[in-house]
Amino acid sequence: MLNDTPIRISSLVKDYGSLRAVSDVSFHLERGEIFGLLGPNGAGKTSIISTLVTLEAPTSGTVEIFGVDVTKNPKVTKSLTGFVPQELIHHGYFDVREILEFHSGYFGRRRNGDRIDYLLDRLSLAEHAHKKVKQLSGGMKRRLLIAKALVHEPKLLLLDEPTAGVDIELRSSLWKFVAELKGEGMSILLTTHYIQEAEELCDRVGILQGGQLKTIGRTRELIKGLTTREVALTLKPGASTIEHRCLIKVRDLPEGQGREMILRIPAQREVGELLSELNMDIAMIKDISVREGNLEDALRRVLEGV
Ligand SMILES: Nc1ncnc2c1ncn2[C@@H]1O[C@H](COP(=O)(O)OP(=O)(O)OP(=O)(O)O)[C@@H](O)[C@H]1O
Ligand SMILES: [Mg+2]
Structure with missing residues (x-):
């Protein structure tokens, strides 16, 4: 009997x-979410x-997919899961369509032509359907791996570095496709x-x-809890710098253009609040810019402990 927890x-x-x-x-995965490791x-x-x-057995502990222990019932868990491995495949002798047909057969789907056509189209592989794998570029092989993972309409998709070695345009179209699968x-x-892409995509x-x-x-909450906002105030020439506990840097701008004060505030703090605390002559402020913390900052904070 399956339960509602994908992993x-x-x-x-x-x-x-x-x-x-x-x-x-x-950890666990909730149904319908995108989780980034x-x-x-x-x-x-x-x-x-x-x-x-x-592919590997746990040394200890348990791993379940929709409530089924993968070591006890791998056939069931494999039929529920699509897997895109980090390493590229090298079945050089077969063409793209044949590989998708073999893989469908492996899951007992002999007449899977419609699904295969759909995936070839969605992954921009239709014009390469009769090419042998060895004739494909790295990015095409990556897309073939994704198509292969989806032929049997799995409920859970595991993507290990799906965009490694993929150009910027294709990367964004692949992520869009992943978002649609979630939909x-x-x-x-x-x-x-690609941490910025994980930030956009992962719940x-x-x-x-x-x-x-x-x-x-949750991605947003981690960023909020682990990062700061940097507020840069550009002051007109002649303005004096104000002391404040959040001030981290002051630098003179070239050619008498005034100076810049950089202040660091907690992610949940408002700039308006900071300005009123600074209690400075607003007429002396030329410009204000705010750099928000992002997932990369949060990651660095966790990994480097800074
Ligand atoms: N089959 C294996 N035999 C022995 N050691 C392994 C094997 N697979 C992985 N390792 C080791 O286990 C550790 C974890 O590797 P793993 O491949 O899980 O990391 P990863 O987080 O996926 O890294 P990457 O971002 O480089 O893909 C590494 O020290 C690696 O050298
Ligand atoms: Mg890896």
């Missing part, structure tokens, strides 16, 4: 010999995904080193480091 990982440990790649990690190279992201798709009700777990993120889950939460 539930409980106290997962994964060792490779004496190396602990995943250390007591627990972030962290530096070697943090353990792929190792977690490998246990979800039974169709799919639950998605992804890893990426929640988990930050891994050295195999440990350091932080997990």
Whole structure:
């Protein structure tokens, strides 16, 4: 019997010999959300995904997909899951359509032509359908992997670095496609080193480091809780600088254009409040700009502890 939780990982440990790649990690995915697993190279992201798709067995702990233990019933969990691996495939001998047909057959979908046509079209692969894999570019191979993961209409999609080596235009169209899949009700777990894109796309993120889950939460809330806002005030020539505990830098602008004061305030603090505290002559302010904290700042804060 399936439940409503696409992924539930409980106290997962994964060792490779004496190396602990995943250390007591627990989290779950909510239905219909996009969850980003972030962290530096070697943090353990792929190792977690490998246990979800039974490429690796957990050393201890449990991994469930829609309530089914992947080690006890891999056939069921595989049929519920689409998986795009980080490494590119090399079935050089077959063409794109054949690969999608074989893969459909593997899931017992012999007459899957409509679904295959739909995916070829959505992933801009239709004109390459009869090319052998070895004739495809890296970005096309990546799209083929995504099509392959979706032929059997899974309810859960695992994307391990789906846009690595993909050009900027294709990257944005792939992310748009992922957002549309979410709109169709799919639950998605992804890893990426493109943090700005994760910020736009992910409802929640988990930050891994050295195999440990350091932080997990709603993307907006993590950014708010972990970052600051930087307010730059450009002052007219002759204006004097005001002392304030939030002031982090003052610099003279070239050619007598005045000076700039940089202040750092908590993410939830308003600029208006800061200005009234500064109690300065507003006529002396030439310009104000605010740089909001982002997910990259939050990530750096967690990873570097600064
Ligand atoms: N099959 C394996 N055998 C031995 N060690 C492995 C194996 N797979 C991964 N490791 C090690 O486990 C650790 C975690 O690797 P993993 O691939 O899970 O990291 P990752 O977060 O996916 O990194 P990346 O961002 O580079 O993809 C690393 O130290 C890696 O060298
Ligand atoms: Mg990886």
